[in-house]
Amino acid sequence: MKIYQALLAALFSLVLAACATTQGSTDAPVFNPDAQAMTQYHIGVDDLLEVSVWNNPDLSVKVPVRPDGRITVPLIGDVVAGGKTPDQVSADIKERLKSFIRDPQVAVIVTELRSHEYLLRVRVTGAVRNPVSIPYHQGMTVLDAVLAAGGITEFAAPDRTELYRKTKSTTSSYAVQLGQILQDGKLGTNYPVQPGDVITVPQRSF
Structure with missing residues (x-):
């Protein structure tokens, strides 16, 4: 019986130690420095965008996002940019340019973060x-x-x-x-x- 009680006491001590270790680890902050990486940036009004169409410099422009959330791209006209990521805008422009250019390669870069300046x-x-x-x-x-x-x-x-x-x-x-x-x-x-x-x-x- 004494051996059994000693084993129970030792097991209880181990459980308490494990709990204390787990509890203490929660005090350490968990950081994710890439939590707001620019790949997830959502374009806003007044941001300045650079639209590049490979091998078509006449279609490549630097434009601000207007108050209505749109930009104007040569050949296809207005494109909604506000609230979207650069990759989403790039995909929209690429899809619309397919009517005029074979396999267009489009890149959209935010060159000035005017709308979210104070959030960043x-x-x-x-x-x-x-x-x-x-x-x-x-x-x-x-x-x-x-x-x-x-x-x-x-x-x-x-x-x-x-x-x-x-x-x-x-x-x-x-x-x-x-x-x-x-x-x-x-x-x-x-x-x-x-x-x-x-x-x-x-x-x-x-």
Whole structure:
């Protein structure tokens, strides 16, 4: 009986340890730096597009998206672009050009993101030298954003830095050990940022 109880106690301890390990892992933020990759970008009004038709330079144009969400392409006229991805617009143009050109090869590139400019930004606030709102670039990290803000001030409490990320239903915050990143090169919390993120560096208490 004693052996049986000891085995039960050992098994219970193992289960508790496993639960504790699983619970702790949920504290680590899961980041996807490609969550808003430009391949999924939806074109908006005022965006500037470049339409290229291979071997047909006369059909290749640079055009803004009009308030009605359309662009004008030589030979085929108006094409709906607003609300679609560049690949979808490219496919529409290609399909309509088939009536005039054999096997047209079309590429649509967004050269200026005018409609979504503020959705595709990262903001740095608090005890930094120059609070900024900077355009998001793929691969950007917390350190990149803080350096773009001129670094921290002498009044900062860098290891209490927070990264705030808004989703459809809630806003999550993640602790950033900015002091360790800047002073010791410990990059464990130098998270990749995403469009819309806000990094806040608090002031230290006096």
